[in-house]
Amino acid sequence: MSGDEHLRRAIALAREHMEAGHGGPFGAVIVRGSVIVAEGWNQVTSSNDPTAHAEVVAIRRACASLETFSLGECVLYTSCEPCPMCLGAAYWAGVKQIVFAASRHDAAAAGFSDEFLYRELPLEVSQRSIPTIQRLAEEGRGPFDAWMAKEDRIPY
Amino acid sequence: MSGDEHLRRAIALAREHMEAGHGGPFGAVIVRGSVIVAEGWNQVTSSNDPTAHAEVVAIRRACASLETFSLGECVLYTSCEPCPMCLGAAYWAGVKQIVFAASRHDAAAAGFSDEFLYRELPLEVSQRSIPTIQRLAEEGRGPFDAWMAKEDRIPY
Numbered sequence: 263m264s265g266d267e268h269l270r271r272a273i274a275l276a277r278e279h280m281e282a283g284h285g286g287p288f289g290a291v292i293v294r295g296s297v298i299v300a301e302g303w304n305q306v307t308s309s310n311d312p313t314a315h316a317e318v319v320a321i322r323r324a325c326a327s328l329e330t331f332s333l334g335e336c337v338l339y340t341s342c343e344p345c346p347m348c349l350g351a352a353y354w355a356g357v358k359q360i361v362f363a364a365s366r367h368d369a370a371a372a373g374f375s376d377e378f379l380y381r382e383l384p385l386e387v388s389q390r391s392i393p394t395i396q397r398l399a400e401e402g403r404g405p406f407d408a409w410m411a412k413e414d415r416i417p418y
Numbered sequence: 419m420s421g422d423e424h425l426r427r428a429i430a431l432a433r434e435h436m437e438a439g440h441g442g443p444f445g446a447v448i449v450r451g452s453v454i455v456a457e458g459w460n461q462v463t464s465s466n467d468p469t470a471h472a473e474v475v476a477i478r479r480a481c482a483s484l485e486t487f488s489l490g491e492c493v494l495y496t497s498c499e500p501c502p503m504c505l506g507a508a509y510w511a512g513v514k515q516i517v518f519a520a521s522r523h524d525a526a527a528a529g530f531s532d533e534f535l536y537r538e539l540p541l542e543v544s545q546r547s548i549p550t551i552q553r554l555a556e557e558g559r560g561p562f563d564a565w566m567a568k569e570d571r572i573p574y
Contacts (some may be wrong), residue, residue, distance in 0.1 A: 269554050276561040277571040286574065287561035307572040312487045314509040320466055331466045345433065346539055347510060350503025353535055353548060354468040360550040362559025372562040373573060379509055383502055392509060394516040396571050398425050401518025402497055405432040405443035406528040416463040417432055417529060 266399040268293050268339040269361055271301070276316065276341040286374065290316035292324035292333065292357075300324035300338065316340060317348035321355045330416055333357045342369050345376040346383050354380035354418075424449050424495040425517055429458070432472065435459035442530065444452040446472040446496040448489065448513070449481035454482035473504035474485065474494060477511045487574055489513045498525050501532040502539050510574075 275289025285304035302320030370377035431445025441460035458476030524532040
């Protein structure tokens with residue numbers, strides 16, 4: 263399968279699982295070489311999981327299948343530009359490339375918050391729409407000091 | 419328990435599960451009223467899941483426990499400022515407040531990518547460190563058109 267065919271598979275998953283009532287119209291596949299190692303689709307409303315976006319689901323399944331927490335040899339194909347949560351997941355997974363079809367603007371036109379979140383995340387904490395405060399900063403640094411002192415820590 | 423006590427619980431989870439080798443030094447709790455409805459801790463390396471950050475785990479558990487995909491009555495307490503992935507998850511879950519202890523700068527000093535991700539996500543797609551391209555934009559809009567035409571869709 264070519265890259266465009268992988269992307270078409272992601273788009274097909276978006277439509278198929280949305281029509282089946284599993285969640286919003288989003289699909290994704292993770293590809294290593296020319297092989298799809300995992301597929302995902304949005305299942306927020308059917309699984310009561312606001313993090314179950316197509317990309318997050320596909321990344322989790324790929325990592326489970328490959329028994330790794332790093333997808334450095336993999337490409338993420340997704341039917342729509344990843345939202346900040348999913349983009350963050352792609353970075354933490356370390357995928358080597360991202361290919362998307364529809365844009366955050368298309369998602370916004372269909373009622374989704376992706377574009378809003380891209381505006382919200384760069385704001386200063388005090389300016390965000392969800393009230394956010396910092397407390398106990400000094401106590402909060404304790405676990406990091408312990409982490410740095412832990413000789414068998416596994417970085418990620 | 420007061421808010422600070424909830425935050426101290428998140429910090430204790432961070433330390434306890436990091437010392438046990440479950441993952442990085444991060445903990446979180448979800449609170450409704452004065453009751454902790456879910457706890458989470460980082461388990462990226464132990465569960466081969468790059469999305470298993472403390473906040474994501476806590477949000478998923480809270481939603482499973484409360485049988486909802488929306489946490490509008492809940493507060494997220496987390497031992498460290500949420501990374502963009504976790505902040506996105508908190509927005510999608512619709513928590514009413516976020517309280518954190520350590521900052522993204524503390525996380526960076528301990529070797530974590532949170533601060534880098536906050537710089538990366540607002541960039542134009544073409545400027546990002548993970549090569550990202552758009553393809554098949556027109557085909558990608560198809561699922562959104564079908565979504566808007568679906569009479570029994572469940573928005574989120």
